[in-house]
Amino acid sequence: MVRRSTRTRSAPTRFGYTDRFEPYARKTKRETTRTEGRRYVPATPLTLPTLKEKKTQLKVLSVDLSVERNQQEHKTSKYKVDNLVLRRGQPFHLNVKFDRDFKPSTDELVLELRMGSRANVTKGTRCVAPVVTSAPDHDDWGIKVESAKGANVTLKVFCSSEALIGYYNLYILTTSGGDEYEYESPKELVMLFNAWCKDDGVYMADEVKRQEYVMGEVSLYFYGSKYRIGSSPWNYGQFEKMSLDCALYLLQKSGMPDSSRKSPIQVSRVLSALVNAQDDDGVLVGRWDGEYDDGISPTTWTGSIAILSQYMKTRESVKYGQCWVFGSLLTGLCRSLGLPTRTITNFASAHDTDGNLTLDYHYDENSEPLDDYDEDSIWNFHVWNDCWMARPDLEEGYGGWQAVDATPQETSNGVYCMGPTSLRAIKQGHVYMQYDTKFAFAEVNAEKVYWKVFTKSRKAPEVIDIDSDDVGCKISTKAVGKFEREDITEQYKYKEGTELERIAVREASRHVRKAKRILKNLVRDVSFDVDMAEEFPIGKDIKFTITLVNKSQQTRNIFLGVTGNTVYYTGVKKAKVSSYNGTLPLKAKETRVIPVTVPASDYLPQLTDYAGVTFFIMASVKETKQPFSRQYDAVLDKPDLEVKTEGPIVRGKPFTAIVSLTNPLPYPLTDCSLLMEGSIIEGAKRVKAPHVPVNGKMAQRVQLTPKTAGSCDLIVSFSSPQLSGVKAHVTLNVKSA
Secondary structure (H helix, E strand, O other), X not given: OOOOOOOOOOOOOOOOOOOOOHXXXXXXXXXXXXXXXXXXXXXXXXXXXXXXXXXXXXXXXXXXXXXXXXXXXXXXXXXXXXXEEEEOOOOXXXXXXXXXXXXXXXXXXXXXXXXXXXXXXXXXXXXXXXXXXXXXXXXXXXXXXXXXXXXXXXXXXXXXXXXXXXXXEEEEEEEEOOEEEEEEOOOOEEEEOOOOOOOOOOOOOOHHHHHHHHHOOEEEEEEEOOOOEEEEEEEOOOOOHHHHHHHHHHHHHHOOOHHHHHOHHHHHHHHHHHOEOOOOOOOEEEOOOOOOOXXXXXXXXXXXXXXXXXXXXHOOOEEEEOXXXXXXXXXXHHHHOOOOEEEEEEEEEXXXXXXXXXXXXEEOOOOOEOHHHOOOEEEEEEEEEEEEEOOOOOOOOOOEEEEEEOOOOOEEOOEEOEEXXXXXXXXXXXXXXXXXXXXXXXXXXXXEEEXXXXXXXXXXXXXXXXXXXXXXXXXXXXXXXXXXXXXXXXXXXXXXXXXHHHHHHHHHHOOOOOOOOXXXXXOOOEEEEEEEOOOOEOOOOEEEEEEEEEOOOXXXXXXXXXXXXXXXXXXXXXXXXXXXXXXXXXXXXXXXXEEEEEOHHHHHHHOOOOOEEEEEEEEEEOOOOOEEEEEXXXXXXXXOOEEEEEOOOEOOOOEEEEEEEXXXXXXXXXXXXXXXXXXXXXXXXXXXXXXXXXXXXXXXXXXXXXXXXXXXXXXXXXXXXXXXXXXXXXXXXXXXX
């Protein structure tokens, strides 16, 4: 037998794969031959065939991958890569040209896809597709000769719905008269998950949802507080070469077993670990203290491509990100691999460090917070992801949306990641299920317990109040097909106060280390109401009122304490900007309105990039011991960023975008810059902008060149040391000529 190959295989890396991602890194002095981003050594000259080989061997002269047809059928035409991109579980077509007429009766054909240099059938990295007369089982491979005209043959390749995700080399093996010959295609192909295939674990039946959660390139994430929800655009760029290459590079970098590449459970888990750089030199470094001088503020980013480009070029973690950046990055990378994913925001999101499903807050005898006692926290909002997949590792019925979190909060099996955890398991309180369901349940269902600590005596702390409905509010994601907010709270939890919600909490509590402290029944004859304005413009005074109503027939003496702090979005306090405490007598049936004002001059010097001030309001009735304890968040509104265009917008021809902003602050904006990203331009564009004086207006002209025609998106972010995270999103119609 004679076996020939048209090229020599590349040297393997430590993972068994060639370093196809090397072109992004700095070049070395070593000379190599490169083809399609993959390193090769010069091919060894082939031995001249014998006379017998000339008569019997069937050689492949060329293979046409039918890229346009296949990618249209596989819905991968948007990928801006040179490789053929396919979705598993769906047939694709090849046109093969042989050196002589193909004879089905005597010529045997086998097609193989091989992943890496040590491809193995048992690991799934070597896929063998023999000739079949009908479609094989969904998890098997096969080829069917659709037409044969002399030396030209069209093959239909049946692809397994459990194929591994990643790059493959394509081989065609022929056997004629006992002689074997092997051809290797010079171009690799890429295999993705397939939400259109009923046998794929990521199958999603609704086409409208597939268009949103797989094909959608621009979306929204939500931020602020449960009292004031804002939104911001994000460019996922999942069809860019940089995005697909980075997603596959991270799978390679992880060292995950090859067989795990077929599982959306394991792929999503690995990506959630490697999007953050906490313990594995992943894509993005998290930072929450407001010190970003050696990097970029998280509020500046407008999309994934600028971050991924920097990471792939330097192979060093990018500085800096926070939850909405981690979550948006993960959405884009998962969608790039064909995994339906959405970015979600949980308002009043609990971080339960001790796993007892309660958040404990401590106050002294004068209702002053004892921050040193508090280990748990509530983030004003937290962004994570939902990925759509089957869960064959769990009991039946727990598939569908799975929560996955790339923000490094706590470790899971020793790695900073979370999930995937079934939304049904979270909703039912089944916190014992894989992965990290207890932590996710607490994020949306933990109860706040307020304690009085007697710092001047040895008296045991007392529970003064329990708030059962202040955590996990207005859980949000972008609506399908619309740039609007969709509330998905009831996908995560039963409605607060219902019997089903209490059953879920009791079910979860059966699996925690500590029981809750129960508050005794108390007389509650004084009502408390806090009236916060719907809008708080940045640079203006913050004003609200507290209304006290005595419903009893006796006088009530009310101790009232109000503390205001500028905070990071994680709820961590930066500085106290307002404080009041005192005792107020209320006559029978009396109503009193207490105004609270925080001057802008007090909070502006201490404001974080989140631009939020949190007020802790504590009260107690002396005669009945009735408590009141609540947290209210004032998220300040930043100015609008406007984007206008001049002249016609034509693919390949420059046009002018005018970006304008008015300064609302009592001091000038300096060292200003713009960051632009979107499907309309290649990569990301950074532009310096002029200083903006007090009450002044900036109007920066930027020249852009559209890379494609049709409806295209542009996202712009303004930043300066004094004001950041001001963004705009416009959709522009680009003409082809």
